[in-house]
Amino acid sequence: MQWLVVLVCLAIANNAYGVRYLNVTLDAVQRQLHEFKVTHPKPIGVLTTTAGKPVEVRETVTLNTDVFNNQHFWDLQTASEHERIPERTVHARGTGAFGYFEVTNDVSKYTKADVFNGIGKRTPVAVRFSYLIQSRGGVDMVRETGALTSKFYTTEGNLDFLSLSFPVFLYNSPHLFSPVGHAFKRNPKTHIFDDTSRLDSVTLTPEFIHQILWLFSDYGIFNGYRHMNAFPIHAYELVNKHGDSYFVRFNFIAEQGLELLTERAAGALRANDPDYSTRDLYDAIAAGNYPSWRLDMDIIPKSHIPKLNYNPFDMTALWRNGTYHTVTIGRLVLDRNPENNFKDVEQTAFNPGNLVPGIPGPVDDAFKVRRFSYRDAQAYRLGINHNNIEVNQPKYRKTYNRDGVPPVLDNMKDAPNYYQNSFNGPVPYVDVAKPKELVSVKFKQSTDLGESAYFYNAYVNTEGKRNRLAANIAGVMVNAVEEVQMRWLKILYLIDRDLGARVEAALPVAEAQKLLQRPRLVLVEENPKTYDLVPRCQ
Incomplete structure (x- = not known):
């Protein structure tokens, strides 16, 4: 205690005599206020x-x-x-950055989208990273689906990609969004995350299983946002200037390398710094170590779709090897931190329906619902004029929309406010390359556990990976009631007998660890004394 008092006194004395002290242990996050003062040596007004x-x-x-x-x-x-504005229902906890997308390869054969054509072309981009279930006040470094959402400010309108840290999604049926959201959030009575409700929901809807295995595997915890790959999930239709169509799956591949953590390593980081992912991204950009992602697309010509022996529009399944080829489009680089988090990140409004000419987009039912529900969510959070907020504004816009909750910008001034009109208001254009045939996708009602079995045998292919997967599953199962545990085990045995056996063997170990980890209340002293907590300089 004595040495601490001496240091405090020295610090006060140094400050009094104008001695400058630089704390080299502080990172860019902790230096932010000091750097503002250096940049603005006098009050700003x-x-x-x-x-x-x-x-x-x-x-x-x-x-x-x-x-x-x-x-x-x-x-x-x-x-x-x-x-305060309404918190996002999902992906509430996150951060963001700005940068650019640079085209590195000629992909004009596949799409006429201007943003992806012209080697060397750069397009400004805003990106938000997040965790799926965490509330705005939650923590980083948890076993959850991550997200990289990006807004490309193209000359043909904003292009939004909503990408997740796994290449497969939970479900194909749009009606499942609300039930799974409720099951995975807090229990309405206890207000605590409830593993019984989560596992019950999954076992009663087995199409969830494939992504859940990714979540419980080594892929479940990424080492901060910079070391996370991201996938927009849907099969997107592209069209070139000749009207030829292709279906693609986009992949954002971290050029820093994909880095994955064990439960123990992530827990240690989380305990030391609950804002680890956010801090890591901010510090890297502040230091000029700009993170980047390579944007690839897996391609299947539209004419090949009827010949496939699987459904390429199934978001819960991977595309089969040998049925597609991969082309690199360019690089996404983040080189600027937000000036103000609320203005630049919290107010961002992403909608997968924000597409551009040359990218008609996905054709599955889940996407059709998402493009409406995201628009509705942003109107609820930010108002009907959310695209007038600076961070969401496209480069060019002419509409017949008027009024509403601000910002309204110029409100289209004195232009006609209805279409059609005879007075030279904005007019639509004709896209001669727009696909003339609509693709109709039908899904089977039954769940195919073959995808989960393929993941287990192709990706979880070592003893260490399989033991960690089993331990992670068992660690959650011990928090669920016995009925749900038994149902889980039956499904895991159906996926692969080895998986079921490993999880069953891991359950007693997980139960023992749970008993050992129960917190005990330990007093510092049986009869704590009252201390003077304010050190005095002697």
Whole structure:
């Protein structure tokens, strides 16, 4: 304690005599306020009210003043009561960055989309990273689906990709979004994440199983956002300038390398820094170590689709080797941190329905529902004019929409507000290459566990991987009621007898570990004394 008092006194003395001290242990996150002061050696201006009136120094206090006439005080009071907007239902916890996408290969054979044509072309991009289930105040480094959502500000409108950390999705049926969201969130009575409800939901809807195996495997925890691959999940239709169609699956591959962590390693990082993924991304960009992702696309010509012996539109399944080829499009590089997190990240509004000419998009039912539900979610969170917010604004826009909750920008000034009109309002264009045939996709009702079996045998292909997968599954199963445990084991045995046997053997170990890890209340002293907690300089 004595040496701490000495250091505090020295720090006070150094500051008093103008001695500059640089703490080399601080990272870019912790230096942010100091760097602002270095950049702005003098106050950045005169304090005003939100209406622009200069604030007199006596208005910054309220004791013994006329508080009801103090507009600066009421600005502060009312703003603090209204400064929160609705939290995202899913992917609430996240961060973001800005950068660019650069085309590195000629893909004009597959799409006429301007953003992907012209080697060397750069397009500004905004990116948000997130965890699926965590609330806005949650923690990083958990076993959850991650996300990389990107907004390309192209000359033909905004192009949004909503990508996940696994190449397969939970389900194909759109109606499952609400039930699975409720099952995986907090129990409505206990307000605690409930493994019984989660596992019950999965066992009653076996199409979830494939992605759940990815989640419990070594792929389940990535080493921060920079070391995560990301996949937009759907099969996207592309069209070239001749009207030829292709179906592709996009893949964002981290050029830093995919890095995966064990449960123990992630737990240690999480305990030391609950903001690990957020801090790691910010510090890397601040240091000029710009993270990047290679954008590839797996391609199947439209004419080959009827010849396949599997459904390429099934989001719960991988495409079969030998039925597609892969082409690189370019690189996504992040080189700028947000200036203000709320303005630049929390207000971003992504919608998978934001597409551009040359990318008609996916044709499955889940995508059709998502393009509506995401629009509705953003209108709820940010208002119907969410695309007028700076971070969401496209490069060019002419619409017949008017009014509503601000921002309305120029509100299209004095242009006609209806279409069709005879007075030279904006007119649509004709896309001669737009596909003339609509693709109709039908899904079977039964669940094929073959995809899960393939994943187990092709990806979880070593003793270590299989033991860790079994231990991770068992670690969650011990928190569920016996009925759900038994149903889980039956499904795991159906996927692969070896998987079922390993999990069954891991259950007693997980139960023993759970008993050992129960927290015990330990007092520092039986009769704690009262101490003077404020050190004095002697």
